[in-house]
Amino acid sequence: KRKIAVLTSGGDSAGMNAAVRAVVRAGIARGCDVFAVYEGYQGLVDGGNLIKKMSWNDVRGFLEVGGTSIGTARCMPFKQRPGRLQAAEHLVSRGIDSIVVCGGDGSLTGADVFRSEWPGLLDELLANKRITEEQHKSHRYLTIVGLVGSIDNDMSSTDITIGAYTSLARICESVDSIASTAISHSRAFVVEVMGRHCGWLALMAAISTGADFVFLPEKPPSDDDWQTAMCDRLTRRRALGKRNTLVIVAEGALDKNLNPIKPEQIKDILSDRMGLDTRVTTLGHVQRGGSPVAYDRYLATVQGVEAVEAVLRATPETPSPMIGMSQNKVTWRPLMKAVELTHAVATAIGNKDFEKATELRDSEFKL
Ligand code: F6P
Numbered sequence: 099k100r101k102i103a104v105l106t107s108g109g110d111s112a113g114m115n116a117a118v119r120a121v122v123r124a125g126i127a128r129g130c131d132v133f134a135v136y137e138g139y140q141g142l143v144d145g146g147n148l149i150k151k152m153s154w155n156d157v158r159g160f161l162e163v164g165g166t167s168i169g170t171a172r173c174m175p176f177k178q179r180p181g182r183l184q185a186a187e188h189l190v191s192r193g194i195d196s197i198v199v200c201g202g203d204g205s206l207t208g209a210d211v212f213r214s215e216w217p218g219l220l221d222e223l224l225a226n227k228r229i230t231e232e233q234h235k236s237h238r239y240l241t242i243v244g245l246v247g248s249i250d251n252d253m254s255s256t257d258i259t260i261g262a263y264t265s266l267a268r269i270c271e272s273v274d275s276i277a278s279t280a281i282s283h284s285r286a287f288v289v290e291v292m293g294r295h296c297g298w299l300a301l302m303a304a305i306s307t308g309a310d311f312v313f314l315p316e317k318p319p320s321d322d323d324w325q326t327a328m329c330d331r332l333t334r335r336r337a338l339g340k341r342n343t344l345v346i347v348a349e350g351a352l353d354k355n356l357n358p359i360k361p362e363q364i365k366d367i368l369s370d371r372m373g374l375d376t377r378v379t380t381l382g383h384v385q386r387g388g389s390p391v392a393y394d395r396y397l398a399t400v401q402g403v404e405a406v407e408a409v410l411r412a413t414p415e416t417p418s419p420m421i422g423m424s425q426n427k428v429t430w431r432p433l434m435k436a437v438e439l440t441h442a443v444a445t446a447i448g449n450k451d452f453e454k455a456t457e458l459r460d461s462e463f464k465l
Pocket of ligand 1: 109248249250292293
C-alpha cells in the first residue's frame with residue numbers, strides 16, 4: 099500500500115487547500131494512505147503530530163478556503179543535511195514513500211535535493227541505528243511530485259500556477275474600488291502589485307483594469323525621457339475626458355536606466371509635472387488572500403488528482419515530475435528542468451538581459 103505525504107511550502111497561495119484536498123481524496127480513492135505534513139518542511143523535520151494521517155472528511159470544506167489550512171513555512175533546518183536526515187527518519191518511521199509538494203520554485207528544488215540524497219540518508223540512519231534493516235530495505239526509493247503554488251506565475255514549463263488568477267482577481271477588485279475615489283476626486287493613483295521578479299500580475303492587471311501605464315521588471319520603459327513620454331500619454335488621456343489616472347507598478351519594476359522604480363517616484367512625477375492630486379496604494383498581502391476563484395479550485399483539483407497518478411506511475415528511474423498546465427492540458431514535466439529554466443530566466447532578468455530572458459521563456463514553446 100502506497101503511503102503519500104502532502105505538504106504546502108513557501109508563500110501561501112489560494113488553491114493550495116484545494117490541492118491538498120484533491121491529493122487526500124484521490125489518494126484514498128486509489129487505495130493509498132495519505133498524510134498531511136503541517137507547517138511545510140518544518141513539519142517533516144519536527145515530526146510528531148505535525149504529520150497526520152488524513153481521512154476523507156478531514157478535508158471537507160477545503161475548496162473555498164484561501165491560504166493553506168495545513169500551514170506553510172520558509173524552513174531553514176530543511177536546507178541543511180541534519181534537518182533532512184531527521185525528515186527522512188520521520189517519513190520512514192511512518193512508512194511514507196512519496197511526497198507531493200505544493201509550492202514555488204524554491205520549495206520544489208528543496209524536494210528534489212531531498213530525493214537526490216536518497217538512499218544515502220537511509221544508509222546514514224541505519225548506520226546510526228535510527229532505523230531498522232527492514233525499514234532500510236523497504237524504503238529504497240522516494241517519489242517526489244511537484245505542484246506549483248504561487249501567486250507570481252513565475253514558474254517555467256507551465257502556463258499558470260495555482261493562486262495566480264485569484265490574486266489577479268483580487269487586484270482587479272481593489273483597483274475597481276480605488277477607481278471610485280479616483281473618478282470622484284479626479285485623482286491619480288499609483289498602485290504597486292506583487293510578483294517578485296515577474297511582471298505577470300502587473301501586466302495582466304493593467305490590461306484587465308484599463309490602466310494608463312504599467313512598469314514591469316522584464317520590460318523597462320524604452321524612451322530616453324520616459325518621464326515626459328509617460329506624462330504626455332497621461333495628459334492625452336485626460337484631454338479625452340478621463341477623470342482618473344491609473345499607473346500600475348510591479349514590485350520589481352525597473353526604470354530606463356535599469357534602476358528599481360518605486361511608486362513614490364511616479365507619484366512625485368505626476369504631482370510635480372502634471373499637477374495631479376496623486377495617491378499611492380501598495381496592495382500587499384490583500385492580493386494573496388481570500389477565497390480562491392473557480393479557476394484555481396479547478397486547476398488545483400485536476401492537478402492534485404494527477405499528482406496521485408504520477409506517484410502511482412513513478413519508477414525509480416523517472417525524474418521527479420512537476421504537474422503543469424499547457425494549452426489547457428495537464429502536463430508532466432521533469433521538475434528539475436522546469437526549476438533550472440526558471441532560474442535561468444531569473445538570472446537573465448537579474449543581468450538585465452531581457453532578450454535572453456524572452457528567448458529562454460519562449461524556448462519551451464518551440465516544439
Ligand atoms: O512569491 C509570492 C510573494 O507574494 C511575492 O509576490 C512577494 O514578493 C513575496 O511573496 C512576499 O513574501 P512575504 O509574504 O514573505 O513577505
